[in-house]
Amino acid sequence: MTRELIIDIAAANRSGETAEIMRRYNDVFQHHDPSALDGLVAQDCVIENTTPAPDGARRVGRAACVELWSAIATGPGTRFDLEETYVAGDRATIRWRYWMADGSSLRCVNLMRVENGLIVEAMGYVKG
Incomplete structure (x- = not known):
């Protein structure tokens, strides 16, 4: 096997793993x-949140990130319309x-x- 093919297989494997993690996250x-x-x-994990404007707040650590995402996910009367998830290696963009x-x-x-099968960074942006 050539070096390029080995790199492509490794990148595809990372993308597949990232895609599965993003599927579970979106769920x-x-x-x-x-x-x-x-x-x-x-x-x-580090989150750069969308609020307060203009720069948002930074959350660091599993507990802080899970707390924030749990509150967002369970907000009464809210819903999320997933438009697109694009994955490239260990990175993903979710619209x-x-x-x-x-x-x-x-x-x-x-x-x-x-990284290593877990979300390590999330930066959120909004268009109001």
């Missing part, structure tokens, strides 16, 4: 069930629309990074 929000988060989030209880919505993008 948390689609089903309003954060129970899977502990098994998806690394101990040293979605977040519908609030009052019927208004935000267009959102998450830039995610996975």
